[in-house]
Each structure stands twice: as structure tokens, then as C-alpha cells.
Amino acid sequence: MKIAISYPPLESPKGVPLLSQNRQFQWFNAPTYIYPVIPATAATLLQREGHAVVWDDAVAEGKSFADWERSIIDSDVEIVAMESKTPVIKKHWRIIRHLKERKPSLVTVLMGDHPTALPHESMENCPADYLITGGDYDFSLLALCNHLADRSKPMPKGVFYRDGSRIADTGAFAQTGDLAQLPWIDRDLTKWQLYAYKNGNYKYTPGTYTMAGRDCWWRKDGGCTFCSWTVIYPQFQKRTPDDLLNEVQMLVEKYGIREIFDDTGTFPCGAFLQEFCEGMIARGLNRRVTIGCNMKPGILKPKDYALMGRANFRFILFGVESGVDETLLRLNKGNTVQDIRDAMKWAKEGGLEPHVTCMVGYPWESLADAKKTIALTKDLFQRGYIDTLQATICIPYAGTRLWKECLENDWLLTRDYDDFDMRKQVMKSECTTEHVRQFARELYWSFLSLPFIFNKLKKIRTLDDVTYLFRAAIQLIGHVLDFRKSQA
Numbered sequence: 001m002k003i004a005i006s007y008p009p010l011e012s013p014k015g016v017p018l019l020s021q022n023r024q025f026q027w028f029n030a031p032t033y034i035y036p037v038i039p040a041t042a043a044t045l046l047q048r049e050g051h052a053v054v055w056d057d058a059v060a061e062g063k064s065f066a067d068w069e070r071s072i073i074d075s076d077v078e079i080v081a082m083e084s085k086t087p088v089i090k091k092h093w094r095i096i097r098h099l100k101e102r103k104p105s106l107v108t109v110l111m112g113d114h115p116t117a118l119p120h121e122s123m124e125n126c127p128a129d130y131l132i133t134g135g136d137y138d139f140s141l142l143a144l145c146n147h148l149a150d151r152s153k154p155m156p157k158g159v160f161y162r163d164g165s166r167i168a169d170t171g172a173f174a175q176t177g178d179l180a181q182l183p184w185i186d187r188d189l190t191k192w193q194l195y196a197y198k199n200g201n202y203k204y205t206p207g208t209y210t211m212a213g214r215d216c217w218w219r220k221d222g223g224c225t226f227c228s229w230t231v232i233y234p235q236f237q238k239r240t241p242d243d244l245l246n247e248v249q250m251l252v253e254k255y256g257i258r259e260i261f262d263d264t265g266t267f268p269c270g271a272f273l274q275e276f277c278e279g280m281i282a283r284g285l286n287r288r289v290t291i292g293c294n295m296k297p298g299i300l301k302p303k304d305y306a307l308m309g310r311a312n313f314r315f316i317l318f319g320v321e322s323g324v325d326e327t328l329l330r331l332n333k334g335n336t337v338q339d340i341r342d343a344m345k346w347a348k349e350g351g352l353e354p355h356v357t358c359m360v361g362y363p364w365e366s367l368a369d370a371k372k373t374i375a376l377t378k379d380l381f382q383r384g385y386i387d388t389l390q391a392t393i394c395i396p397y398a399g400t401r402l403w404k405e406c407l408e409n410d411w412l413l414t415r416d417y418d419d420f421d422m423r424k425q426v427m428k429s430e431c432t433t434e435h436v437r438q439f440a441r442e443l444y445w446s447f448l449s450l451p452f453i454f455n456k457l458k459k460i461r462t463l464d465d466v467t468y469l470f471r472a473a474i475q476l477i478g479h480v481l482d483f484r485k486s487q488a
Ligand code: SF4
Pocket: 215, 216, 217, 218, 223, 224, 227, 228, 229, 230, 265, 266, 296, 319
């Protein structure tokens, strides 16, 4: 079968959609293109099984909608599969309606966290032929395409489909795929260069993404209440350190990759981390490539950060979320504000460059609480413990525990999914959209203090440092623009 794995153009005055491989959707004025690791693995698996695959990221390729639509309608593509999230689900429904009107024989498949949470809603609101639930939609898409090519093969678990006018399904999804059996992503098939340069996580380009695990090992009581990825991956699975090291080595030697961001929800710790770091050092990869990852405060000790520094980890992303212990508890983050302070200090002392994400607008927080979060990030920044940050509005995605709390407590201000894009408040809160915008702008501008600029300029050694600073400045301006009133 011929399958297009597509990200259709989503034209919007709000900017470029940060949809692929993203746990929290945003429109960005300064374009960032994240490697869609799971769909890229799907493409790799499908091609390996003999299907013809079109890697069709029209967002990263900057195609117009008309050009993209023509490329699908006029081609011999038989199946189009699309990942979707809450803030763009209505757009994807419209696109599927449009495609089916123009080419009724085209088989359309929807997948992602929002379709997983509310599959009937999507099947009722658009004529999608199939909807895949669960996070392992690379394994599921392969099994579905195998079934469509040969109807004697079973449909995978967790698929919704049409049986005449009835919406039928194959039962609850199961994480049956084995990461140890997964091939490395075919970087040529999935046009790796599209994602190698325009990404604020990279200091050194070309850069790329890997994923050591799916998705986050923070599981206690279901993980963080606002996170949809623990819902679509109920069990954590990881590759071996050796397999990851071999892939890193291949990326360096074959593609000249200089920086890799591993996008596992939280990078594996303990023996995995130690073995991976020691392998980076023993193979001399620490002199050839820089590594970045997501990490949780409250887990690693100073010696772990020091080892990561020696292994050439650089960018380390911490989901700080709040500067209030009560909120961290309610979000089930599993760490305290003091853990956050310690982690940033130790990571910095280990030679890493911490990036933090924080959120405001929780229904239970007062304005004074939100100000504490802003004060914490400012303080970390001024102490030189963090290098970059991202401030957003907390969004309750469908299927998460926070979403359920919203329904139980009547916290939602709107059910219009277009509003769930972090540009405005969608939950009742003392902290209004205008407060959030003001805080975000304040945070971003606080980066521009004279001591900070002086400190950064003092550290410039190479051309990479200059270009990184330049790109960081563009990103910063982009983020300030993201929070303009006219962008809501
Ligand atoms: S730490 Fe929390 S927010 Fe981050 S990936 Fe894990 S569960 Fe999700």
C-alpha cells in the first residue's frame, strides 16, 4: 500500500504549529521543527515491511494548503495518516472532510492523544475511516496497513472504524510493541534535514532527536495530572543504553550530527544513565556530539549531573511548572520547590545548561501563588542556575486527570478546542489571560538584564556560540510576540 504520513499545513496568523512530537501544543512565531519520532518510526516500520511511504511534513516544508492538497489528491497515495492534538483537532476534522469529498477512495487515519481520549467524538465529527488510540501508533499503523493490504490479517487493538453506519472498535489499546525490536529511524526517508536546524534546543547544528524510552518513567499515581503522554503510554518501556549509544554513533558518523536531543518524557536514570554516560566517554562520543534530555527535579544527585557533564550533556529541560509546593503536590509532580532549586544548582555545577518550563493559571492558585512561580524562575535565572525558560498557561488536555478534575469541578471556561493553544486561559482562575501575558512578557524580558547579557558575551568562544545567541534572541523575540494581545 502507499501511505502518506502527513502533517497538513495549518495556516494561522498565530504562527507555526508546534504539533509533532510535542506534549504541550503551541503556535510559535519563531518556527521550531521537532523531529516527529513516533511517526518517523512508523514510516520506517512500514517501509521495512514493503509498503511505499511518503514522508509528508508539509508544516516543516512550508507548503501552502493548496499545494499540499493537490499533492495528495493527484497522487496514487492510498492512505493518509495524521497525528492530532486538542488545539488543532477541529482543523484536522475539516481537512479530512475536505479530502474525503475530493477523493472518496482515500483512506484516512487519525491518531494522537486527543483522538485517543475522545475517539467517538472524532469519528462523529469527521469521516475519518480509522482512528488509532494509544501512543504506540507506529506499531498500530503498521498492523492496520498490513490488515488493509491483506484482510485475513487482524486489525490491531485500539482501532476505531466504520461498520456501515456504526462506529466499531477493536477494544482497548495495548502496548504490545517491543522497543528492543524497533529499527532505528530511517533518517533519509523521514527527511532529517527538515528538523536539523530550526530548533531552539540545539546550540550545535545539524541536530536531531532520539527517544530512549516511551514515554516517561514517572508513574506514581499515573504521573503528572496535566500530562497526556502517561495516558497514551500507560507502561514505561526503554531501549538499552548500548542500542542508544550505537544509534548516537551512527548519527555522528553517517550524518555529521553535532547535537542530539533525546525526547523521552524523562530520560532514564540509575544504571541506564550511568552506562550511557560511561559509554559516551569510553567511545569518545563526548568529544564529537552534545546530548540534551528531559529531566525531573528531585531525582539526580550532584555526582550524576557531573557525570552527565563529562559525557557532554548540555541542554537539560526541567518541567518546573510551579514555585508553590501545594501546586506541585496537586499536579503530582513528585518534587518540592527545594528539589527544583537543588536540581538547577547541581545541573549548572555539573556543566549543563538548564532550561525550565513553568506554567501559571491553575484554578486553585491565587495571583500571589502565580507570582511566586515567576519569582522562583527569575531568582534561578539571576543566580545563573538556568540559561533559558519557557512560560505558558496550563492547559487541561482531554483524557488527563486535570481534564477530569475540570469536568468534575466545572472549571472550564470554554469547550472550544481552538482555545486550548496556551494563548488564553481556558480554566477558571484568579490569574486571567491578561495576567498570564504580562507574567510571560516579564519573564522573557528579565532575560535581558545587563549582568545576564554581559555573562553571555563573556562566554563566547566560537562561531557556534555567536549563532546560538543570535538564534536564542530570535526565539526570545518570538516568545514575546507569542504573548501579544493580538495573538490570542
Ligand atoms: S515528568 Fe510529568 S509532565 Fe513530564 S513527561 Fe513525565 S509525567 Fe509527563
